[in-house]
Amino acid sequence: MIFAAPDAHGVRAPLKISRRVSPPRTPRVARRVIVASLGALTLLFAALAPSMARADCDPAGRDVANRLMTYTGQLGERNPLRLVLRPSSGGKLEGRYANASSLGDTYLTGKLENKSRLHLTEFDAGGMPRATFDGEFAANDDVNRQRGASSSCEIISGQWKDLRNGRSVPFELALASIQSGKIDHLYDVAGVSDDETLNRAATQFRKGVLDDRRDVVAQLIRYPLHVTLHGKTLMLRNPKSLLARYNEIFTDGYVRTIGAAVPRLMFARDQGVMLGDGAVWFDASGRVIALNRS
Template sequence: MSAAMLLCAALGPMTAHANCDPSERDIANHLMTYSGQLGKRNPLRLVLRPSSGGKLEGRYANASSLSDTHLTGKLENKSRLQLTEVDAGGMPRATFEGEFASADDANRQRGMSSNCEVISGQWRDLRSGRSVPFELTLSSIQSGKIDHLYDVAGVSDDETLNRAATQFRKGVLDDRRDVVAQSIRYPLRVSLRGKTLILRNPKSLLARYNEIFTDGYIRTIGAAVPRLMFARDQGVMLGDGAVWFDASGHVIALNRS
Protein backbone atom coordinates (compact mmCIF):
# COMPACT_ATOMS: atom_id res chain seq x y z
CA MET A 1 0.00 0.00 0.00
CA SER A 2 1.40 3.38 -0.93
CA ALA A 3 2.17 5.82 1.82
CA ALA A 4 -0.17 8.41 0.42
CA MET A 5 -3.25 6.22 -0.04
CA LEU A 6 -4.58 6.75 3.44
CA LEU A 7 -3.29 10.27 4.02
CA CYS A 8 -5.80 12.89 5.15
CA ALA A 9 -4.47 16.03 3.55
CA ALA A 10 -6.63 18.24 5.73
CA LEU A 11 -8.56 17.47 8.86
CA GLY A 12 -12.01 18.82 9.48
CA PRO A 13 -13.72 19.31 12.83
CA MET A 14 -13.63 16.13 14.88
CA THR A 15 -16.87 15.69 16.74
CA ALA A 16 -17.30 11.91 17.05
CA HIS A 17 -15.19 9.03 18.24
CA ALA A 18 -14.53 6.08 15.98
CA ASN A 19 -13.96 2.39 16.55
CA CYS A 20 -10.57 1.11 15.46
CA ASP A 21 -10.29 -2.68 15.50
CA PRO A 22 -7.05 -3.78 13.76
CA SER A 23 -8.15 -7.42 13.69
CA GLU A 24 -11.24 -6.51 11.65
CA ARG A 25 -9.08 -4.66 9.12
CA ASP A 26 -6.55 -7.48 8.86
CA ILE A 27 -3.73 -5.24 10.05
CA ALA A 28 -2.89 -6.85 13.36
CA ASN A 29 0.89 -7.14 13.67
CA HIS A 30 1.33 -4.63 10.85
CA LEU A 31 2.93 -1.23 11.30
CA MET A 32 0.62 1.79 11.31
CA THR A 33 2.48 5.08 10.85
CA TYR A 34 0.90 8.39 11.84
CA SER A 35 2.08 11.92 11.07
CA GLY A 36 0.96 15.19 12.57
CA GLN A 37 1.69 17.75 15.23
CA LEU A 38 2.60 17.77 18.90
CA GLY A 39 1.47 21.20 19.99
CA LYS A 40 1.28 23.85 17.30
CA ARG A 41 4.70 23.66 15.64
CA ASN A 42 6.30 20.34 16.45
CA PRO A 43 6.03 17.74 13.63
CA LEU A 44 5.56 14.23 15.03
CA ARG A 45 5.81 10.67 13.65
CA LEU A 46 4.31 7.73 15.54
CA VAL A 47 4.52 4.06 14.54
CA LEU A 48 2.13 1.61 16.19
CA ARG A 49 2.18 -2.17 16.08
CA PRO A 50 -1.12 -3.60 17.38
CA SER A 51 -1.27 -7.20 18.56
CA SER A 52 -3.80 -9.53 20.11
CA GLY A 53 -5.70 -8.46 23.22
CA GLY A 54 -5.51 -4.79 22.37
CA LYS A 55 -1.80 -4.53 23.15
CA LEU A 56 0.18 -1.79 21.41
CA GLU A 57 3.87 -1.32 20.82
CA GLY A 58 5.12 1.96 19.42
CA ARG A 59 7.91 4.37 18.63
CA TYR A 60 7.78 8.11 18.09
CA ALA A 61 10.07 10.94 17.09
CA ASN A 62 9.87 14.62 16.25
CA ALA A 63 11.86 16.60 13.70
CA SER A 64 14.74 17.26 16.11
CA SER A 65 14.93 13.80 17.70
CA LEU A 66 18.33 12.11 17.75
CA SER A 67 16.72 8.76 18.52
CA ASP A 68 13.29 7.14 18.66
CA THR A 69 11.34 6.87 21.90
CA HIS A 70 9.79 3.47 22.59
CA LEU A 71 6.22 3.13 23.82
CA THR A 72 4.04 0.36 25.20
CA GLY A 73 0.34 0.48 25.82
CA LYS A 74 -3.11 -0.75 24.99
CA LEU A 75 -6.24 -0.03 23.01
CA GLU A 76 -9.44 0.11 25.05
CA ASN A 77 -12.99 -0.23 23.75
CA LYS A 78 -11.68 -0.03 20.17
CA SER A 79 -11.40 3.74 20.42
CA ARG A 80 -9.16 4.89 23.25
CA LEU A 81 -5.44 4.30 23.40
CA GLN A 82 -2.90 4.87 26.13
CA LEU A 83 0.85 4.68 25.49
CA THR A 84 3.62 5.04 28.04
CA GLU A 85 7.28 5.94 27.61
CA VAL A 86 9.84 5.12 30.29
CA ASP A 87 13.15 6.64 31.34
CA ALA A 88 16.55 4.93 31.41
CA GLY A 89 15.69 3.43 34.79
CA GLY A 90 12.47 1.89 33.54
CA MET A 91 10.19 4.37 35.29
CA PRO A 92 7.19 5.87 33.46
CA ARG A 93 8.14 9.29 32.14
CA ALA A 94 5.29 10.41 29.90
CA THR A 95 2.09 9.20 28.29
CA PHE A 96 0.11 9.61 25.11
CA GLU A 97 -3.60 9.42 25.82
CA GLY A 98 -5.98 9.82 22.92
CA GLU A 99 -8.94 8.57 20.95
CA PHE A 100 -9.58 7.61 17.38
CA ALA A 101 -11.84 10.24 15.88
CA SER A 102 -14.24 10.05 12.96
CA ALA A 103 -13.15 11.83 9.83
CA ASP A 104 -15.36 14.59 8.51
CA ASP A 105 -17.98 14.23 5.80
CA ALA A 106 -15.60 15.43 3.09
CA ASN A 107 -13.15 12.67 3.91
CA ARG A 108 -15.92 10.06 3.89
CA GLN A 109 -17.07 11.32 0.49
CA ARG A 110 -13.55 10.65 -0.80
CA GLY A 111 -14.03 7.02 0.18
CA MET A 112 -11.86 7.12 3.28
CA SER A 113 -12.65 4.92 6.25
CA SER A 114 -13.26 6.74 9.52
CA ASN A 115 -12.01 3.97 11.80
CA CYS A 116 -8.29 4.27 12.43
CA GLU A 117 -7.23 7.31 10.44
CA VAL A 118 -7.18 10.10 13.01
CA ILE A 119 -5.92 10.17 16.61
CA SER A 120 -6.16 13.20 18.87
CA GLY A 121 -5.36 13.61 22.53
CA GLN A 122 -2.78 14.78 25.04
CA TRP A 123 0.88 14.02 25.67
CA ARG A 124 1.62 14.35 29.39
CA ASP A 125 4.92 14.70 31.20
CA LEU A 126 4.34 12.67 34.36
CA ARG A 127 7.00 14.53 36.35
CA SER A 128 6.12 18.14 35.62
CA GLY A 129 2.45 17.59 34.86
CA ARG A 130 2.82 19.53 31.61
CA SER A 131 0.30 18.56 28.94
CA VAL A 132 0.53 19.17 25.18
CA PRO A 133 -2.19 18.33 22.62
CA PHE A 134 -1.41 16.14 19.63
CA GLU A 135 -3.27 15.37 16.42
CA LEU A 136 -2.12 12.61 14.06
CA THR A 137 -3.30 11.17 10.75
CA LEU A 138 -2.60 7.71 9.40
CA SER A 139 -0.11 7.95 6.55
CA SER A 140 0.77 4.30 5.85
CA ILE A 141 0.27 0.67 6.78
CA GLN A 142 3.08 -1.75 6.05
CA SER A 143 4.48 -5.07 7.14
CA GLY A 144 7.87 -5.38 8.80
CA LYS A 145 9.58 -5.04 12.13
CA ILE A 146 9.09 -2.02 14.32
CA ASP A 147 12.81 -1.93 15.12
CA HIS A 148 13.86 -2.28 11.47
CA LEU A 149 11.44 -0.27 9.33
CA TYR A 150 13.66 0.04 6.27
CA ASP A 151 14.51 -3.60 5.71
CA VAL A 152 12.22 -3.81 2.66
CA ALA A 153 14.33 -1.09 0.97
CA GLY A 154 17.54 -3.08 1.49
CA VAL A 155 18.78 -0.91 4.35
CA SER A 156 20.93 -2.89 6.78
CA ASP A 157 20.98 -0.27 9.55
CA ASP A 158 18.06 2.14 9.98
CA GLU A 159 20.17 4.66 11.88
CA THR A 160 22.49 5.11 8.91
CA LEU A 161 19.52 6.15 6.80
CA ASN A 162 18.11 8.36 9.58
CA ARG A 163 21.42 10.21 9.85
CA ALA A 164 21.55 10.73 6.09
CA ALA A 165 17.99 12.09 6.01
CA THR A 166 18.68 14.33 8.99
CA GLN A 167 21.83 15.71 7.37
CA PHE A 168 20.06 16.37 4.08
CA ARG A 169 17.10 18.09 5.79
CA LYS A 170 19.42 20.24 7.91
CA GLY A 171 21.47 21.13 4.83
CA VAL A 172 18.33 22.34 3.06
CA LEU A 173 17.10 24.36 6.06
CA ASP A 174 20.54 25.88 6.74
CA ASP A 175 21.10 26.67 3.05
CA ARG A 176 24.18 24.45 3.02
CA ARG A 177 24.09 23.86 -0.70
CA ASP A 178 27.34 21.93 -0.71
CA VAL A 179 25.88 19.41 1.75
CA VAL A 180 22.68 19.09 -0.29
CA ALA A 181 24.59 18.63 -3.56
CA GLN A 182 26.81 15.90 -2.09
CA SER A 183 23.75 14.07 -0.71
CA ILE A 184 22.38 13.27 -4.16
CA ARG A 185 22.97 10.24 -6.36
CA TYR A 186 23.54 11.41 -9.92
CA PRO A 187 22.16 11.53 -12.54
CA LEU A 188 18.92 12.77 -11.01
CA ARG A 189 15.73 13.64 -12.88
CA VAL A 190 13.77 16.63 -11.58
CA SER A 191 10.52 18.06 -12.92
CA LEU A 192 10.80 21.81 -13.36
CA ARG A 193 8.05 23.94 -14.90
CA GLY A 194 6.56 20.95 -16.68
CA LYS A 195 9.84 19.75 -18.13
CA THR A 196 12.20 17.03 -16.95
CA LEU A 197 15.61 18.29 -15.95
CA ILE A 198 18.52 15.86 -15.71
CA LEU A 199 21.10 16.80 -13.09
CA ARG A 200 24.34 15.01 -13.90
CA ASN A 201 26.61 16.26 -11.11
CA PRO A 202 26.71 18.64 -8.11
CA LYS A 203 27.62 21.57 -10.36
CA SER A 204 24.43 21.15 -12.40
CA LEU A 205 22.33 21.05 -9.22
CA LEU A 206 23.91 24.20 -7.82
CA ALA A 207 23.28 26.03 -11.10
CA ARG A 208 19.51 25.43 -10.74
CA TYR A 209 19.34 25.33 -6.94
CA ASN A 210 17.03 28.31 -6.40
CA GLU A 211 14.58 27.03 -9.01
CA ILE A 212 14.43 23.59 -7.41
CA PHE A 213 14.51 24.48 -3.72
CA THR A 214 11.78 27.09 -3.61
CA ASP A 215 10.50 28.52 -0.33
CA GLY A 216 7.48 26.21 -0.45
CA TYR A 217 9.56 23.12 -1.09
CA ILE A 218 11.93 24.04 1.73
CA ARG A 219 8.96 24.41 4.09
CA THR A 220 7.70 20.98 3.05
CA ILE A 221 11.06 19.40 3.82
CA GLY A 222 11.28 21.30 7.09
CA ALA A 223 7.89 19.97 8.21
CA ALA A 224 9.01 16.35 7.70
CA VAL A 225 10.44 14.11 10.42
CA PRO A 226 13.66 12.41 9.22
CA ARG A 227 13.03 9.27 11.28
CA LEU A 228 10.43 6.47 11.28
CA MET A 229 10.01 7.03 7.55
CA PHE A 230 7.94 4.96 5.12
CA ALA A 231 9.91 2.38 3.14
CA ARG A 232 9.25 0.19 0.15
CA ASP A 233 11.46 -1.75 -2.24
CA GLN A 234 12.23 1.41 -4.29
CA GLY A 235 13.55 3.37 -1.31
CA VAL A 236 12.71 5.35 1.83
CA MET A 237 10.72 8.56 1.71
CA LEU A 238 10.92 11.74 3.74
CA GLY A 239 7.59 13.33 4.51
CA ASP A 240 4.79 12.50 2.09
CA GLY A 241 7.24 11.62 -0.67
CA ALA A 242 8.97 15.00 -0.95
CA VAL A 243 12.35 13.25 -1.00
CA TRP A 244 13.33 9.61 -1.59
CA PHE A 245 16.54 7.94 -0.45
CA ASP A 246 18.25 4.76 -1.60
CA ALA A 247 19.57 2.11 0.76
CA SER A 248 22.89 3.94 1.15
CA GLY A 249 21.21 7.21 2.17
CA HIS A 250 21.65 9.10 -1.11
CA VAL A 251 18.77 11.15 -2.52
CA ILE A 252 17.25 9.49 -5.59
CA ALA A 253 14.15 11.65 -6.10
CA LEU A 254 13.04 15.21 -5.40
CA ASN A 255 9.27 15.53 -5.70
CA ARG A 256 8.35 19.18 -5.71
CA SER A 257 4.62 18.96 -6.41
Protein backbone atom coordinates in the same frame (compact mmCIF):
# COMPACT_ATOMS: atom_id res chain seq x y z
CA MET B 1 -2.05 10.55 1.30
CA ILE B 2 -1.62 6.99 2.51
CA PHE B 3 1.23 4.76 1.42
CA ALA B 4 1.80 1.02 1.69
CA ALA B 5 4.58 -1.22 0.46
CA PRO B 6 3.42 -2.92 -2.80
CA ASP B 7 5.01 -5.96 -4.39
CA ALA B 8 8.64 -5.51 -5.39
CA HIS B 9 9.19 -4.68 -9.06
CA GLY B 10 12.59 -3.13 -9.56
CA VAL B 11 14.83 -1.72 -6.87
CA ARG B 12 16.96 0.60 -8.95
CA ALA B 13 14.30 2.60 -10.77
CA PRO B 14 13.75 6.24 -9.73
CA LEU B 15 10.50 7.08 -7.99
CA LYS B 16 7.36 8.94 -8.85
CA ILE B 17 4.99 10.14 -6.15
CA SER B 18 1.38 11.20 -6.60
CA ARG B 19 0.79 14.96 -6.35
CA ARG B 20 4.50 15.71 -6.84
CA VAL B 21 6.79 16.13 -9.82
CA SER B 22 9.15 13.22 -10.43
CA PRO B 23 11.83 12.14 -12.90
CA PRO B 24 10.64 10.61 -16.21
CA ARG B 25 10.63 6.90 -17.07
CA THR B 26 9.84 6.08 -13.49
CA PRO B 27 7.43 3.53 -12.02
CA ARG B 28 4.62 5.05 -9.95
CA VAL B 29 4.63 4.85 -6.18
CA ALA B 30 0.87 4.96 -6.43
CA ARG B 31 -1.49 6.61 -4.09
CA ARG B 32 -3.80 3.64 -4.60
CA VAL B 33 -1.41 1.04 -3.16
CA ILE B 34 -3.25 1.02 0.14
CA VAL B 35 -6.80 1.18 -1.19
CA ALA B 36 -7.49 -2.46 -0.40
CA SER B 37 -6.32 -2.04 3.17
CA LEU B 38 -7.98 1.34 3.49
CA GLY B 39 -11.40 -0.25 3.29
CA ALA B 40 -10.44 -2.38 6.28
CA LEU B 41 -8.52 0.25 8.26
CA THR B 42 -7.84 3.95 8.06
CA LEU B 43 -6.45 5.79 11.04
CA LEU B 44 -6.01 9.08 12.56
CA PHE B 45 -6.04 12.81 11.81
CA ALA B 46 -7.53 16.22 12.48
CA ALA B 47 -8.38 17.89 15.75
CA LEU B 48 -11.52 16.55 17.31
CA ALA B 49 -14.35 18.91 18.13
CA PRO B 50 -16.15 18.05 21.38
CA SER B 51 -19.39 17.40 19.49
CA MET B 52 -17.79 14.84 17.20
CA ALA B 53 -19.08 11.30 17.48
CA ARG B 54 -16.82 8.69 18.99
CA ALA B 55 -15.81 5.88 16.64
CA ASP B 56 -15.14 2.25 17.43
CA CYS B 57 -11.75 1.09 16.21
CA ASP B 58 -10.07 -2.27 16.73
CA PRO B 59 -6.90 -2.53 14.58
CA ALA B 60 -6.11 -6.00 15.91
CA GLY B 61 -9.46 -7.25 14.64
CA ARG B 62 -9.13 -5.76 11.15
CA ASP B 63 -6.52 -8.04 9.64
CA VAL B 64 -3.62 -5.70 10.46
CA ALA B 65 -2.35 -7.39 13.60
CA ASN B 66 1.44 -7.23 13.73
CA ARG B 67 1.61 -4.89 10.74
CA LEU B 68 3.17 -1.46 11.08
CA MET B 69 0.98 1.62 10.97
CA THR B 70 2.65 5.00 10.69
CA TYR B 71 0.87 8.19 11.65
CA THR B 72 1.91 11.78 11.06
CA GLY B 73 0.75 15.03 12.56
CA GLN B 74 1.55 17.54 15.27
CA LEU B 75 2.46 17.54 18.93
CA GLY B 76 1.43 20.98 20.04
CA GLU B 77 1.20 23.71 17.43
CA ARG B 78 4.58 23.50 15.69
CA ASN B 79 6.13 20.15 16.46
CA PRO B 80 5.84 17.62 13.58
CA LEU B 81 5.43 14.08 14.90
CA ARG B 82 5.70 10.57 13.46
CA LEU B 83 4.36 7.58 15.36
CA VAL B 84 4.67 3.92 14.36
CA LEU B 85 2.38 1.40 16.03
CA ARG B 86 2.17 -2.37 15.85
CA PRO B 87 -1.12 -3.75 17.22
CA SER B 88 -1.41 -7.30 18.46
CA SER B 89 -4.11 -9.48 19.95
CA GLY B 90 -5.96 -8.34 23.04
CA GLY B 91 -5.65 -4.66 22.14
CA LYS B 92 -1.95 -4.53 22.98
CA LEU B 93 0.15 -1.90 21.20
CA GLU B 94 3.87 -1.43 20.67
CA GLY B 95 5.24 1.74 19.17
CA ARG B 96 7.96 4.27 18.54
CA TYR B 97 7.74 8.00 17.92
CA ALA B 98 10.00 10.87 16.92
CA ASN B 99 9.78 14.56 16.06
CA ALA B 100 11.84 16.64 13.67
CA SER B 101 14.55 17.36 16.25
CA SER B 102 14.77 13.86 17.75
CA LEU B 103 18.19 12.25 17.92
CA GLY B 104 16.56 8.87 18.50
CA ASP B 105 13.20 7.10 18.58
CA THR B 106 11.20 6.87 21.79
CA TYR B 107 9.79 3.43 22.61
CA LEU B 108 6.15 3.08 23.62
CA THR B 109 3.86 0.35 24.91
CA GLY B 110 0.17 0.52 25.52
CA LYS B 111 -3.29 -0.70 24.71
CA LEU B 112 -6.56 0.11 23.02
CA GLU B 113 -9.45 0.30 25.47
CA ASN B 114 -13.12 -0.25 24.54
CA LYS B 115 -12.20 0.04 20.83
CA SER B 116 -12.08 3.81 21.16
CA ARG B 117 -9.41 5.01 23.59
CA LEU B 118 -5.69 4.76 22.98
CA HIS B 119 -3.25 4.78 25.91
CA LEU B 120 0.52 4.69 25.34
CA THR B 121 3.38 5.07 27.81
CA GLU B 122 6.96 6.09 27.10
CA PHE B 123 9.86 5.26 29.41
CA ASP B 124 13.13 6.86 30.42
CA ALA B 125 16.55 5.23 30.21
CA GLY B 126 15.99 3.57 33.57
CA GLY B 127 12.74 1.97 32.45
CA MET B 128 10.51 4.29 34.47
CA PRO B 129 7.33 5.79 32.92
CA ARG B 130 8.14 9.27 31.65
CA ALA B 131 5.12 10.41 29.64
CA THR B 132 1.84 9.20 28.21
CA PHE B 133 -0.24 9.57 25.07
CA ASP B 134 -3.99 9.43 25.72
CA GLY B 135 -6.30 9.81 22.75
CA GLU B 136 -9.71 8.90 21.44
CA PHE B 137 -10.83 7.77 18.01
CA ALA B 138 -13.70 9.75 16.55
CA ALA B 139 -15.86 9.73 13.45
CA ASN B 140 -15.49 12.66 11.09
CA ASP B 141 -17.88 12.20 8.18
CA ASP B 142 -16.82 15.35 6.35
CA VAL B 143 -13.17 14.27 6.31
CA ASN B 144 -14.14 10.74 5.36
CA ARG B 145 -16.27 11.83 2.43
CA GLN B 146 -13.43 13.94 1.08
CA ARG B 147 -10.96 11.07 1.37
CA GLY B 148 -13.33 8.31 0.38
CA ALA B 149 -12.39 6.58 3.62
CA SER B 150 -14.19 4.46 6.16
CA SER B 151 -15.86 6.40 8.98
CA SER B 152 -14.35 4.21 11.70
CA CYS B 153 -10.70 4.40 12.76
CA GLU B 154 -10.31 7.60 10.80
CA ILE B 155 -9.06 10.19 13.25
CA ILE B 156 -7.65 10.55 16.73
CA SER B 157 -6.77 13.46 18.97
CA GLY B 158 -5.59 13.60 22.52
CA GLN B 159 -3.01 14.75 25.03
CA TRP B 160 0.64 13.95 25.60
CA LYS B 161 1.49 14.35 29.28
CA ASP B 162 4.89 14.66 30.94
CA LEU B 163 4.64 12.61 34.12
CA ARG B 164 7.57 14.42 35.71
CA ASN B 165 6.09 17.92 35.73
CA GLY B 166 2.47 17.38 34.74
CA ARG B 167 2.77 19.42 31.54
CA SER B 168 0.19 18.44 28.92
CA VAL B 169 0.32 19.09 25.15
CA PRO B 170 -2.36 18.21 22.55
CA PHE B 171 -1.54 15.94 19.62
CA GLU B 172 -3.27 15.33 16.28
CA LEU B 173 -2.34 12.46 13.94
CA ALA B 174 -3.27 10.90 10.59
CA LEU B 175 -2.51 7.52 9.09
CA ALA B 176 0.32 7.80 6.55
CA SER B 177 1.10 4.15 5.74
CA ILE B 178 0.50 0.51 6.56
CA GLN B 179 3.28 -1.95 5.85
CA SER B 180 4.88 -5.18 6.95
CA GLY B 181 8.23 -5.35 8.69
CA LYS B 182 9.91 -5.02 12.04
CA ILE B 183 9.25 -2.02 14.20
CA ASP B 184 12.98 -1.74 14.98
CA HIS B 185 14.02 -2.18 11.33
CA LEU B 186 11.57 -0.23 9.18
CA TYR B 187 13.83 0.14 6.14
CA ASP B 188 14.71 -3.49 5.56
CA VAL B 189 12.43 -3.67 2.51
CA ALA B 190 14.56 -0.95 0.87
CA GLY B 191 17.76 -2.93 1.38
CA VAL B 192 18.97 -0.80 4.29
CA SER B 193 21.11 -2.78 6.70
CA ASP B 194 21.09 -0.18 9.50
CA ASP B 195 18.12 2.19 9.88
CA GLU B 196 20.17 4.66 11.90
CA THR B 197 22.56 5.20 8.98
CA LEU B 198 19.63 6.24 6.80
CA ASN B 199 18.18 8.43 9.55
CA ARG B 200 21.49 10.28 9.87
CA ALA B 201 21.65 10.84 6.10
CA ALA B 202 18.08 12.17 5.99
CA THR B 203 18.75 14.42 8.98
CA GLN B 204 21.92 15.76 7.37
CA PHE B 205 20.13 16.45 4.08
CA ARG B 206 17.19 18.18 5.79
CA LYS B 207 19.52 20.33 7.91
CA GLY B 208 21.60 21.19 4.85
CA VAL B 209 18.49 22.40 3.03
CA LEU B 210 17.24 24.43 6.00
CA ASP B 211 20.65 25.97 6.68
CA ASP B 212 21.18 26.70 2.96
CA ARG B 213 24.33 24.58 2.96
CA ARG B 214 24.25 23.99 -0.76
CA ASP B 215 27.56 22.20 -0.84
CA VAL B 216 26.28 19.65 1.68
CA VAL B 217 23.02 19.15 -0.20
CA ALA B 218 24.81 18.67 -3.52
CA GLN B 219 27.14 16.02 -2.12
CA LEU B 220 24.26 13.95 -0.71
CA ILE B 221 22.63 13.37 -4.10
CA ARG B 222 23.17 10.35 -6.33
CA TYR B 223 23.82 11.47 -9.90
CA PRO B 224 22.54 11.57 -12.56
CA LEU B 225 19.27 12.90 -11.16
CA HIS B 226 16.21 13.88 -13.20
CA VAL B 227 14.29 16.95 -12.04
CA THR B 228 11.25 18.58 -13.63
CA LEU B 229 11.30 22.38 -13.77
CA HIS B 230 8.77 24.62 -15.50
CA GLY B 231 7.20 21.61 -17.19
CA LYS B 232 10.48 20.35 -18.62
CA THR B 233 12.68 17.53 -17.38
CA LEU B 234 16.38 18.18 -16.99
CA MET B 235 19.19 15.88 -15.98
CA LEU B 236 21.56 16.91 -13.23
CA ARG B 237 24.82 15.08 -13.94
CA ASN B 238 26.95 16.32 -11.05
CA PRO B 239 27.00 18.72 -8.06
CA LYS B 240 27.95 21.63 -10.30
CA SER B 241 24.81 21.21 -12.42
CA LEU B 242 22.65 21.08 -9.29
CA LEU B 243 24.18 24.23 -7.83
CA ALA B 244 23.57 26.07 -11.12
CA ARG B 245 19.80 25.45 -10.77
CA TYR B 246 19.62 25.36 -6.98
CA ASN B 247 17.32 28.35 -6.50
CA GLU B 248 14.87 27.02 -9.07
CA ILE B 249 14.73 23.61 -7.42
CA PHE B 250 14.81 24.54 -3.75
CA THR B 251 12.11 27.17 -3.71
CA ASP B 252 10.83 28.64 -0.45
CA GLY B 253 7.80 26.36 -0.56
CA TYR B 254 9.87 23.24 -1.19
CA VAL B 255 12.25 24.15 1.64
CA ARG B 256 9.27 24.55 3.99
CA THR B 257 7.96 21.14 2.93
CA ILE B 258 11.29 19.49 3.72
CA GLY B 259 11.51 21.39 7.00
CA ALA B 260 8.11 20.07 8.10
CA ALA B 261 9.19 16.45 7.57
CA VAL B 262 10.50 14.18 10.32
CA PRO B 263 13.73 12.44 9.18
CA ARG B 264 13.10 9.31 11.27
CA LEU B 265 10.57 6.45 11.21
CA MET B 266 10.16 7.09 7.49
CA PHE B 267 8.11 5.09 5.01
CA ALA B 268 10.11 2.51 3.06
CA ARG B 269 9.45 0.30 0.06
CA ASP B 270 11.57 -1.73 -2.33
CA GLN B 271 12.71 1.36 -4.24
CA GLY B 272 13.78 3.56 -1.39
CA VAL B 273 12.94 5.47 1.78
CA MET B 274 10.66 8.49 1.70
CA LEU B 275 11.07 11.76 3.63
CA GLY B 276 7.81 13.49 4.39
CA ASP B 277 4.99 13.12 1.88
CA GLY B 278 7.36 12.02 -0.88
CA ALA B 279 9.32 15.27 -1.05
CA VAL B 280 12.64 13.39 -1.08
CA TRP B 281 13.58 9.73 -1.62
CA PHE B 282 16.79 8.03 -0.49
CA ASP B 283 18.49 4.85 -1.63
CA ALA B 284 19.79 2.19 0.75
CA SER B 285 23.07 4.04 1.22
CA GLY B 286 21.38 7.33 2.15
CA ARG B 287 21.87 9.12 -1.18
CA VAL B 288 19.03 11.22 -2.58
CA ILE B 289 17.50 9.56 -5.66
CA ALA B 290 14.43 11.76 -6.21
CA LEU B 291 13.42 15.35 -5.51
CA ASN B 292 9.65 15.66 -5.86
CA ARG B 293 8.52 19.24 -5.89
CA SER B 294 4.86 20.23 -5.58
